[in-house]
Amino acid sequence: MATDRQFGFNLVDPAHYAKHGYPHDTWTKLRAEDPVYRWTETEGMPFWAITKHADVTEISKQPDIFLNGPRLTISHLAEEPRMDAFPDTLIQMDNPKHRAFRKMISSRFTPRALKKIHGPIEQIGKEIVDALIVDKEEGEVDFVEAVSAPLPIAVIGWLLGVPKSDWPLLFDWTNKIIGASDPDFQQQGKDVMESAQSTMIELFTYFSKLVEEKRKKPDDNLVSLFTQLEFEGKPLDPMDVLAWCLIIVVAGNETTRNATSGGMLAFVENPGEIRKLQSDPSLLSASVEEAVRWTSPIIHFARTPTRDYELRGKTIKKDESVALFYGSANRDEEVWEDPFTFRIDRGKNPHLGFGIGEHFCVGSHLARLEMAVAYKHLLPRIEEIELAGPVERLQSALVGGVKKLPIRYKLRPA
Numbered sequence: 267m268a269t270d271r272q273f274g275f276n277l278v279d280p281a282h283y284a285k286h287g288y289p290h291d292t293w294t295k296l297r298a299e300d301p302v303y304r305w306t307e308t309e310g311m312p313f314w315a316i317t318k319h320a321d322v323t324e325i326s327k328q329p330d331i332f333l334n335g336p337r338l339t340i341s342h343l344a345e346e347p348r349m350d351a352f353p354d355t356l357i358q359m360d361n362p363k364h365r366a367f368r369k370m371i372s373s374r375f376t377p378r379a380l381k382k383i384h385g386p387i388e389q390i391g392k393e394i395v396d397a398l399i400v401d402k403e404e405g406e407v408d409f410v411e412a413v414s415a416p417l418p419i420a421v422i423g424w425l426l427g428v429p430k431s432d433w434p435l436l437f438d439w440t441n442k443i444i445g446a447s448d449p450d451f452q453q454q455g456k457d458v459m460e461s462a463q464s465t466m467i468e469l470f471t472y473f474s475k476l477v478e479e480k481r482k483k484p485d486d487n488l489v490s491l492f493t494q495l496e497f498e499g500k501p502l503d504p505m506d507v508l509a510w511c512l513i514i515v516v517a518g519n520e521t522t523r524n525a526t527s528g529g530m531l532a533f534v535e536n537p538g539e540i541r542k543l544q545s546d547p548s549l550l551s552a553s554v555e556e557a558v559r560w561t562s563p564i565i566h567f568a569r570t571p572t573r574d575y576e577l578r579g580k581t582i583k584k585d586e587s588v589a590l591f592y593g594s595a596n597r598d599e600e601v602w603e604d605p606f607t608f609r610i611d612r613g614k615n616p617h618l619g620f621g622i623g624e625h626f627c628v629g630s631h632l633a634r635l636e637m638a639v640a641y642k643h644l645l646p647r648i649e650e651i652e653l654a655g656p657v658e659r660l661q662s663a664l665v666g667g668v669k670k671l672p673i674r675y676k677l678r679p680a
């Protein structure tokens with residue numbers, strides 16, 4: 267029987283991800299030798315590491331056996347950070363509440379709803395990319411700072427109805443909540459939990475004011491919608507209104523930022539794929555899918571079973587935590603012939619980057635649109651591109667973040 271020590275990488279330790287990136291060697295070994303593996307070598311709680319596509323799918327599709335509560339991530343710390351003082355957001359809920367809450371907003375994020383706002387989103391993306399390339403033949407830039415961070419912030423800020431002057435706040439809060447384990451984003455003198463908590467208080471204070479403004483003067487934006495929602499025939503609890511603001515800010519930013527950056531890094535490392543896209547622009551949406559598969563920005567989410575469950579001859583006991591490793595599922599040799607190749611012309615790409623089943627990402631179509639806009643306006647212009655310095659990664663076992671992606675590029679004439 268395998269022991270954790272042989273893997274040399276703690277799958278839930280944020281520092282390991284910052285230093286080494288994704289543990290593909292460990293995941294590959296686990297998929298081959300022990301895909302439902304009880305991981306015990308951690309100061310935090312032991313957990314089942316689920317690494318195969320079929321198993322992540324099987325678990326995700328049984329939301330009444332595998333709950334999202336009471337924890338969504340596995341902590342490596344002896345004392346598990348808890349946010350009990352804060353209301354649950356959509357992704358922390360289970361049925362029947364989850365289904366009722368998801369229905370409240372899902373129609374705003376369908377492809378048909380997005381068609382109506384395609385124009386303004388394309389414009390936001392084009393302006394950001396134009397600022398990088400207009401009137402330039404060549405340049406050097408941090409792609410995260412120039413494109414992949416501002417784009418989702420602007421789109422989410424615009425959708426929520428946050429004034430443009432406050433968009434930098436959204437950027438700061440997302441960094442501090444998702445990157446709470448990263449020393450660059452932790453508030454001074456505070457630990458992971460204190461840092462995330464005080465940022466959430468700042469965010470809630472800000473949105474409380476905005477919610478009041480939108481109640482008085484409603485418009486088409488999401489915050490106005492949140493103020494008008496009802497649950498079981500009554501107006502939504504004010505804390506649940508704030509929880510909606512929180513989940514959209516947090517879920518919509520960091521993930522899209524990192525998928526866009528990680529995809530760009532893959533293009534830099536595989537310039538042949540840029541040429542492919544240049545000669546066949548119809549590959550744009552397949553490029554976005556491959557970028558999401560390749561980067562798998564969410565490293566893991568957890569589930570907790572309500573009863574004992576047999577999987578590949580193992581018994582996962584009631585209440586034992588299970589970690590779904592999306593990045594591993596997205597390299598499963600049983601699903602892709604060449605999973606370790608970044609290839610934008612895959613016919614079928616059933617990746618789990620956006621999850622699957624009950625909690626499948628509400629914002630997947632929005633994220634796809636944002637990424638498509640960024641690549642569409644930038645990649646056709648690239649003549650040459652290379653890394654201009656080291657890639658810096660976020661210290662997090664939840665989101666595989668790229669903090670810095672310095673690139674040097676030469677453009678083709680427009």
Ligand code: HEM
Pocket residue numbers: 326356357358368375513514517518519521522523525558562563564567592618619620621622623624625626627628629630632633634
């Ligand atoms: C490339 C970008 C993105 C990635 C990789 C991503 C990934 C994910 C994943 C893995 C889940 C959990 C799915 C599951 O448990 O099966 C999720 C849920 C969610 N995502 Fe995204 N996401 C992205 C962008 C967005 C955006 C732009 C929004 C903004 C609206 C968003 C909002 C949500 C919400 C609200 C949930 C919770 C859904 C539920 O619990 O029913 N995401 N996302």
